[in-house]
Amino acid sequence: MQTNDHKVLVANRGEIATRIVRACHRLGLEFTCVYTAEDAASGHVRLARELGGANSLYRVSSYHDANELLAVADDAGCTAVHPGYGFFAEDYRFARRVAQRERKLIFIGPSWRVIRELGDKINTKRLARSLGVPTVPGSDKPIYDELEAEKVAQSLYEFQEQQGIRRPLVLVKASAGGGGMGIEEVYDLDLFKSVYRRIRNYALRQFKDEGVLIEQRIRDFNHLEVQIVSDRTGRNPVHFGTRNCSIQSIGLQKRIEVAPGFDPTSIEYGFDAAQVLRDITYHSLAMARKVGYDNVGTWEWIVTRDGHPFLMEVNTRIQVENGVSARIARVNGQEVDLIAEQIRIGLGQPLGYGQEDITFEGVGIEYRLIAEDPDNRFTPWVGRIDAFGWPEEDWARMYTHVPTEEPYDIPTEFDPNLALAIIWGKDLEEVKRRGVSFLEGLTLQGQNKAGDELRSNVNFLRDNTGRILRF
Numbered sequence: 001m002q003t004n005d006h007k008v009l010v011a012n013r014g015e016i017a018t019r020i021v022r023a024c025h026r027l028g029l030e031f032t033c034v035y036t037a038e039d040a041a042s043g044h045v046r047l048a049r050e051l052g053g054a055n056s057l058y059r060v061s062s063y064h065d066a067n068e069l070l071a072v073a074d075d076a077g078c079t080a081v082h083p084g085y086g087f088f089a090e091d092y093r094f095a096r097r098v099a100q101r102e103r104k105l106i107f108i109g110p111s112w113r114v115i116r117e118l119g120d121k122i123n124t125k126r127l128a129r130s131l132g133v134p135t136v137p138g139s140d141k142p143i144y145d146e147l148e149a150e151k152v153a154q155s156l157y158e159f160q161e162q163q164g165i166r167r168p169l170v171l172v173k174a175s176a177g178g179g180g181m182g183i184e185e186v187y188d189l190d191l192f193k194s195v196y197r198r199i200r201n202y203a204l205r206q207f208k209d210e211g212v213l214i215e216q217r218i219r220d221f222n223h224l225e226v227q228i229v230s231d232r233t234g235r236n237p238v239h240f241g242t243r244n245c246s247i248q249s250i251g252l253q254k255r256i257e258v259a260p261g262f263d264p265t266s267i268e269y270g271f272d273a274a275q276v277l278r279d280i281t282y283h284s285l286a287m288a289r290k291v292g293y294d295n296v297g298t299w300e301w302i303v304t305r306d307g308h309p310f311l312m313e314v315n316t317r318i319q320v321e322n323g324v325s326a327r328i329a330r331v332n333g334q335e336v337d338l339i340a341e342q343i344r345i346g347l348g349q350p351l352g353y354g355q356e357d358i359t360f361e362g363v364g365i366e367y368r369l370i371a372e373d374p375d376n377r378f379t380p381w382v383g384r385i386d387a388f389g390w391p392e393e394d395w396a397r398m399y400t401h402v403p404t405e406e407p408y409d410i411p412t413e414f415d416p417n418l419a420l421a422i423i424w425g426k427d428l429e430e431v432k433r434r435g436v437s438f439l440e441g442l443t444l445q446g447q448n449k450a451g452d453e454l455r456s457n458v459n460f461l462r463d464n465t466g467r468i469l470r471f
Helices: 014-027 045-051 067-074 094-102 114-120 121-130 147-160 189-207 273-289 324-329 340-344 428-441 459-466
Strands: 006-012 032-035 058-059 080-082 170-174 181-184 212-216 219-230 239-249 253-261 296-304 309-315 329-331 358-360 363-370 384-389 396-400 417-425 443-447
Touching: 006 014, 014 032, 014 045, 014 340, 014 417, 032 045, 045 058, 058 067, 067 080, 067 094, 067 309, 094 114, 114 384, 114 459, 121 273, 121 309, 147 170, 147 189, 147 212, 147 428, 170 189, 170 324, 181 189, 181 324, 189 212, 212 309, 219 273, 219 340, 219 417, 239 324, 239 358, 253 459, 273 296, 273 309, 296 340, 324 329, 324 340, 324 363, 324 417, 324 459, 358 363, 363 428, 363 459, 428 459
Parallel strands: 006 032, 006 080, 032 058
Antiparallel strands: 170 181, 170 212, 219 239, 219 296, 239 253, 253 363, 296 309, 329 358, 363 417, 384 443, 396 417
């Protein structure tokens, strides 16, 4: 089947759905979009209707219902499913079901085996260590023996003391937990045994598995990422540079992303920042080759103030911040759309270029515009947007599902993400000036049912622009 004979189910909503639709349209592919009743006014619905007609839209009861999504795919004659990010994007069971059902579909993402292998944080750590990739110090398997756990904790305390950390601590985590459940910090080895026993008992009650992980708690770091792309052969992955995602909310949710991840040409670091970028890129590519990575993915790193990188995890999906990496990248001198590349190679086309064909130009900033109150612990704001607009500049791009020509009620069922603004500049100082100028030129007004004015993070983004790429 030729690539343009495929039809893609866009199994997501909002901003990412609009970008998938545009990428399909650019590639000459048919598509089908889904939406819920709460999303009837969303821009992704309007765009689908505009580019694909009324038949390109299906209303569903939930974006989380796999049976319903696959029923839509069958009824619409889709041959592939794009999960976007969130929802089913990193669910290997869903990806496996898509590929192995009687009416087989293509999952536009890594193969389900790769998602399963790298989605397991313990397995990822083992793989990394087998290749000499630095990981956060700690156990790479669940620990069930108290003496072994104490030995690991002792080694971590000693390691931190060697690093000059005055008050070292370790994390004691239920290995089968998730979402922050079953985690405690321990500063004192004398208290470690009691905490270990408490977490082990909690894990057994909650998860039916009393395995415990012991890890170092690293503070004062920058959060960096490496963007990897590979075709279905999995043999020749390439990278599209690095990103710095260190400016986050109090809940460790990213708010500003910058590409590349450091700027040693204008900022003096206490380490060889250019070498750190080369190292994390090298290690990410080595792991991608080892597992036969076969789509887009992101290797997430933390880099300490003294320049030590540690792999955190691998995200086996397209990420929100893919656009800022694409903005500074060129393939054979041409701008690139990483979502279009993901779809193209996901449908079986060869990558068609190597690392030597990829170049980088300038600096990019991505701002996540969100209806939230940074002064009140980033509490989501719910209400109606009455006016939304921004200055049109050739160095700025805005991706949004929020209509600009009429009021829009923010659905309470989803996170109040409004838009992504991507700013480009020839260097760090220019992109920061442009970023502040863009944010100050934004129009974003509205009110809730009580008549209170819209709350957003625009001022937070503006106020933090000056410290990007710094510790």
